[in-house]
Amino acid sequence: MTPRGYAGKYLNVDLTREKIGDVTFPEETLEQYFGGRGLGAKILWDRIGGKWSEVDPLGPENVFIALTGPMTGIYPGGRICCTGKSPVSNGTVGSTASTEFAHELRTAGYDGVIVSGRADKPIYILVTEEGGEIRDASHLWGTMGEETLKILNKEVSDELVSRDPDVGLMKEPGMIYVGPAGENMVRNACVMTKLCHAAGYGGYGSVMGSKNLKAIVAKGRGPLPEVYAPEAVKLLWKRAHEHLISRDSFRRQGTGYGGWSTGNFYSSEPIRNWQEEWHDERSFGGPMFETRFWVKKQWSDFNCTTGCMKVSCVKTGPWKGAITDNPDYELQSYCGTNFGIYDPEANIHLSALIDNLGHSGIGGANTMGYAAELYQRGILTEKDVGFKLEWGDTEAFDRLARVIAYREGVGDVLAEGTYRAALKIAEMKGLKPEELLRYAVHVKGIEVGAHGTRSDEDFLAHDIGYAVNVQGGDHTSVVRDGYHELSGSVFTDSAVICNFARTPQELMFDFAKAVTGYPITVESWRRLNGPRIVTLQKAFLLLGGPDVTWEPVRDDENPPRFYEPLPSGPFKGRTTDRELVRRRRLVYFETLGWDERGIPKKETLEKLDLGFLEKSMFRLR
């Protein structure tokens, strides 16, 4: 077989029957869907597409998939892409995280792991060149992230060395795991990896939890997969790194300067559950984090010279011992300004806590901010919550994160994620759903990333960015026009490489071609591969179920709050243009060959080799 960037097989695990084996996919499928987000969607269709609306995302019939792509580990910034039927959107998300797990998996000879069924007790899966093993995880169940890492690193390293003691030392394994939030099926919980790296959007931590799957651990000793044109790849690899190294300020700051500047310059930062998007709290500026807390200013993942993450640690005061990354912008805002907190120390503590619990620092923190706004408005009371939940009160938010992770009291309701919690609270309080949903900042069940659309000054999100996104509020995959992003995030999520290790399109696509030997171009991704993946994801969203099915057009919308005028800051009074959203939504549907309700047309399905969707789409038209 021509070398082409794939290790060549995928580990297939049926937890119910305790069966493990290898599977492969036809060359044509790999060329069309590549890996990660694309291939994951195709595997899901083949496995559960025919009964999609009946599949409970948290039931044994769902499939949890962790995939790499052909460029993972070879191109700078390798990631793992987690997918499955999403328990929050009921569609799919290609949810990625940077991690050494990805190249460990590939050097063990696997491009991914596909897990179905449900184990009857807590387990983890170990993947090596010998194949997969299902191992007991009773001693790990309930452990926080730091503890999980500590135990698994030691246990698996010792075990592998003992199997072949003469060989000397080998590096620790890579792993993805869930914290208590995932175990307890908090719907928007993350798949965690490393300390504070997370595949956040989509809620796949709860899918792992529903399968009693605490972790997947991989250790490989082989080379990275062979490629089509190795000498070209080596040259492009050098050029790609030169490009990344040339970006001085991004390397210096990462996104960890955003907590002040995004609010202050762009006025697009969530503040107290998006009641405002502007602030001038200079106590929350980048240098305040860098000077006092960053113990490592350049922290990279495997094969990355961007190093956008920094290690921060609080060494004094009440939050002593908190360790996390910058925090990055998303958590500076969602676990800071969103809680009315402008103290870097408290922000680092809450970010570290949320990671340790395995919550999503965006989704889970969005739900927490939502609860605090309901408290502010008197809809949730101290009696409901069990304690006072005032803005800016770090201890209160600390407590809230824990009660949600363990589903205690009001936490059990909030563990359903912002959208479903809103509906439940409406029912509890005898209010109309709209009265609760007006404060819920989500798109299709996926809480929106920390980039608002109202000022129109944000560097990511505008008008239809979330509204028509097949991954809802996912800010890493915002829609621009149904064209550019298809060779952008749709490509990188399928190649499973990092958005922050992007190089000019020509270089990135030359790299892809040299790795795979496929005739890949920017255009082919914008016109065929990208639309194929997004159209398949759209079909999943339209089918939805069983608990929620989104209504075409009505739910291809921004959250109500994004149409309220901004109450403060340099863009006071500005809001998202509803008419522009309506027009651009229609153009987006047209660009992708969907009808005016966003349902893929028959000829589009034919053009994209998605004929298998016609039966179900016909029923919706």
Add this chain to the structure above:
Amino acid sequence: MSSIWIVRDYENCSGCRRCELACSMHHEGWMWPEASRIRVFMPFPGVEVPHLCAQCDDYPCVESCPVEALSVDGGTTAVIVDEETCIGCGACAKACPGTVPYLHPRDRKATICDLCGGDPECVKVCREAGYNALRLVHEGMSGHRKLFARNPVDVAKDLAVKFFGEKGEELIV
């Protein structure tokens, strides 16, 4: 040529592991992290430890080899493995105070940094990226070098305290 040595400043290591890729592309012709002569261990995220030959002044690995497959390069003072002679017994790894040598995943031959003959690839890529966790020095043989031959997990335990204070004491077992 005077003896050369790779200075390692652990706290500067970003964990990018480009040294592993550069090393394995040079020695193996392709990206092969576990066949790199320098490997970055990470017993806890954020605590990354580049692990490579320290060139002890008494070369216990060379002494331990039952078939005399290991020798010292007269110029660079790097340890050179004669792969034809090596029987893959692993004695060198056991004799090394830092368990640096290991058996190659392909053929179980002892694998040790040869300083690329005097111009190490790992140092170049680390410098290019501005980390300077690895630097090349030309200096006479020194008794201090051997003190760097330590188990990477033990090094990480020290670094964890340096980075995280008291909390660092409990993170790595």
